[in-house]
Amino acid sequence: MLLAVAAFLWTGGAVAGEEVIADNPLVEIPGGPFAFGNDTGDENERPRHLVKGQAFAMNQTEITNAQYRRFVAATGHRAAFYDRHPSLGLPDHPVVGVSFADAEAFCAHYGLKLPSEQEYERAARGPQGARFPWGDAPVDPTRANYGRDACCDEEASDGHDMTAPARSFPLGASREGLLNLVGNVWEWTRDFYAPYGGEAPPELAGKYRVLRGGAWNSDPTRLSTTHRLAYDPDFRFAANGGFRCVRTPD
Structure with a gap:
């Protein structure tokens, strides 16, 4: 099922906003307190605590191959590593094979930036701290594109061997109508990896960026909306890593 693109989009009760990036509107996320972190997840997700967040706006979908190619054509930036892959390079699928710097350059071209971990988590789980974008009901193949129970291999019961189109899985939409905030592709955030409420050990400090969302x-x-993955920012060969952008008030 595809959502029709127009000046305004129906997005599960939310109205998508300005299209800074063609075909990928920015959706407004209200400010206010929200639950951040998870006391029952991995150690690096703890503790769960309240954060007072500012309003921001986030792309409704992951950046697609078509959108990234327009950026490459306009700037001369290098193409995504899987640009011409017969499955991963399809125009309406999320771009993969991009480093942190590639993703950062794309967002900056449009006057945007990569999301922080807090922005990603607020967009994905809402103010009450849901486990998934759609709520607390278990993940299933109607809501997200993910792999087998034993990591890490594709599983086709959701209809896709690898990536799915960026506008897939409307049943998995977030509170504000954003799509695929879990599953499909991991998403770069702008934060360096560190424990919550503390400093990263010397072997990690300032070296790894955080990916969110699973693939x-x-x-x-x-x-889950709270799972964190430390990742080498220079690595651009992942077939399961993409991104989306945000606009913030600062």
């Missing part, structure tokens, strides 16, 4: 080959345990 088409992730086992279901990695698809």
Whole structure:
């Protein structure tokens, strides 16, 4: 099922906003307190605590191959590593094979930035701290594109061997109508990896960025809205890593 693109989009009760990036509107996320972190997840997700967040706006979907190609054509930036892959490179699928710097450059071209971990988590789980974008009901193949129970291999019962089109899985939409905030592709955030409420050890400090959301080959345990993955920002060969952008008030 595809959602029709127009000046305004129906997005599960939310109205999508300005299209800074063609075909990928920015959706407004209200400010206010929200639950951040998870006391029952991995150690690096703890503790759960309240955060007072500012309003921001986030792309409704992951950045697609078509959108990234327009950026490459306009700037001369290098193409995504899987740009011409017969499955991963399809125009309406999320771009993969991009480093942190590639993703950062794309967002900056449009006057945007990569989301922080807090922005990603607020968009994905709402103010009450749901486990998934759609609520607390368990993940299933109608709501997200993910892999087998044992990491890390694709599973086709959701209809896709690898990535799915960025506008897939409307039943998995977030409170504000954003799509695929869990599953499909991991998403870069702008934060360096560190424990909550503390400093990263010297071997990690300032070296790794955080990916969020899980991907088409992730086992279901990695698809929660609070799961964190430390990742080498220079690595651009992942077939399961993409991004989306945000606009913030600062």
